[in-house]
Amino acid sequence: DKALGRSGKVIPLVGDEGIEVNKLRFAGFKNALAKSAVKIEDAVRVEDDENDTYTKAVNALKAHPDATGMYITTGHPLAAARAIEESGRKVSLVVFDHSNDIFAYIKKGIIVAAIGQDPFGQGHDPIVWMYNSIVTRKKLPSEIMKCRINVVDKSNVDSMIG
Numbered sequence: 001d002k003a004l005g006r007s008g009k010v011i012p013l014v015g016d017e018g019i020e021v022n023k024l025r026f027a028g029f030k031n032a033l034a035k036s037a038v039k040i041e042d043a044v045r046v047e048d049d050e051n052d053t054y055t056k057a058v059n060a061l062k063a064h065p066d067a068t069g070m071y072i073t074t075g076h077p078l079a080a081a082r083a084i085e086e087s088g089r090k091v092s093l094v095v096f097d098h099s100n101d102i103f104a105y106i107k108k109g110i111i112v113a114a115i116g117q118d119p120f121g122q123g124h125d126p127i128v129w130m131y132n133s134i135v136t137r138k139k140l141p142s143e144i145m146k147c148r149i150n151v152v153d154k155s156n157v158d159s160m161i162g
Helices: 020-032 050-063 077-087 100-108 119-136
Strands: 007-014 037-040 069-072 092-096 111-117 149-152
Touching (some): 050 077, 100 111, 100 149, 111 119
Parallel strands (some): 069 092
Antiparallel strands (some): 111 149
C-alpha cells in the first residue's frame, strides 16, 4: 500500500500454496490490502524456478499494462525485478529476503521494499524453545513463535550494503 502511494493495481506472484510460507505471505498480503485503495489483480502462480518466474512476470506485465506494483511470495525475486527492468515500466516490486543483488535493485528503484526475517530467530530460537520444553517437560506456551523482521528500502539500503 505504502509502496504504491496508497493506490494502483498490483500483480501478486505466488509460489506453491502447499508450502506454508507462501500461503501465509499471500494471505497476509491480501489482508493488509483489504481496506486499501490498491487493487489486487489475479494471482499468478509461479514455480520455484527462475525461468518460470521470469516468464510469468513478463507475461503478467503484458496482461496488466496498468499495473503499478508487483509482490512476490517466493524465491527468485531477481527474476521478477529483471522482468520489470526490461519492460521499461515504472512498477514497484516488493520481495522477501536480502542480498546485494536485491539491494542493487532497491538502489535502481525497481524493488521498493525487501522484507527479511531474522534467521537466528527462525532457526535457533525455536530449537532452544523446544529443547527446554522437552527437558523441563513443560508444554510450549504457544505453537507459534514470532520472529523479528526488517524492511530494506531506499531510506536504509546503504547501511545494509557490505
